[in-house]
Amino acid sequence: MGSKAFYKYVRWDGTDVHSGTLRWAPQGAVARRGAVIRHPSSRQMAPHARHYLSASDNPRTWSWFGQRLLQLEPLDPAGVYLNSTDGGPDEYGALAWRIVRELDPFTVLLGPQGAHVRQFVERVGEVITEDQCEELDAVLVASSRDRHIVQAVARDAKRDPSSMLAHDSLRGVANVGTWYGLRCDATRDALWALVAQDLIGTADSVTGEELSEEVFDRLTTPCRQQGLLERAFD
Known part of the structure; x- marks a missing residue:
């Protein structure tokens, strides 16, 4: 022991x-x-x-x-x-x-991008308003297939940011704005993509579909265009 x-x-x-x-x-x-x-x-x-x-x-x-x-x-x-x-x-x-x-629970539960996930959540909480959320969702380019791929690859690696949305560690850094901001499809897409960024090139264990650079870019485009997200390894 x-x-x-x-x-x-x-x-x-x-x-x-x-x-x-x-x-x-x-x-x-x-x-x-x-x-x-x-x-x-x-x-x-x-x-x-x-x-x-x-x-x-x-x-x-x-x-x-x-x-x-x-x-x-x-x-x-x-x-x-x-x-x-x-x-x-x-x-x-x-x-x-x-x-x-x-x-850091973020790193333990969500992998090597944990610190970046925390920064992203905090930033969303500081700046996202109801109008901005609607604007972000209006320029979505990711497909439901893109979302399936990133979520499957992340979960294969035992990383699930959806569980963190109910996690008290997230609540601890989150303010009211964060909770509203993370209801946006665009911010949720970016959250999943950031968690799985080091897994680009990895395939879903069930379908064999790969998390590609193109999938990552489509998932993060609205948030990157608004300056909410920078790639962790740029």
């Missing part, structure tokens, strides 16, 4: 998602490597969630519940408990965890 990686989502202020009372990371600062978080009252492991602090060995587990993602290691590897009853097949419990590092 010593080399196994564990993960924990917490609130933006660094406290636990369930109660907001246990601090895992400082508010407004990156979690400190080596910091130890102990159960506030339990001193003996017991097979019930209230007696331990939970974590997962899969960073995608419970990703919709929290906004910040921590990588952990158990203070006592021999004391890690696998809870397949209260939690799930990848939920583990320990009386104390040590912080290894803080990770």
